[in-house]
Amino acid sequence: MFAIIAAICFGLALLLDLLGEGVEPLFTVGTLTLLGLLFVALHLAGFAAAVRGGNWRRR
Numbered sequence: 001m002f003a004i005i006a007a008i009c010f011g012l013a014l015l016l017d018l019l020g021e022g023v024e025p026l027f028t029v030g031t032l033t034l035l036g037l038l039f040v041a042l043h044l045a046g047f048a049a050a051v052r053g054g055n056w057r058r059r
Contacts, residue, residue, distance in 0.1 A: 001043075001048050002039045002040070002042045002043035002047065002048060003039070003040065003043040005039045006036040006037075006038075006039035006040045006043065007036075009032050009033075009035045009036035009039065010032070010033070010036040012027075012032050013029045013032035013033045013036065016028075016029050016032065017029045
């Protein structure tokens with residue numbers, strides 16, 4: 001989940017950088033990049049790892 005959010009943040013940062021646009025009061029390219037790195041770190045640290053798809057059975 002966090003990896004998907006990070007990919008979206010990186011994609012938005014790339015588009016804003018390529019277009020030369022920015023939403024200055026809220027987000028800049030640097031802010032979106034740091035936000036993406038935060039979500040990658042959370043993903044690699046194992047947060048939300050307990051949320052899994054449900055094709056397993058208890059014994």
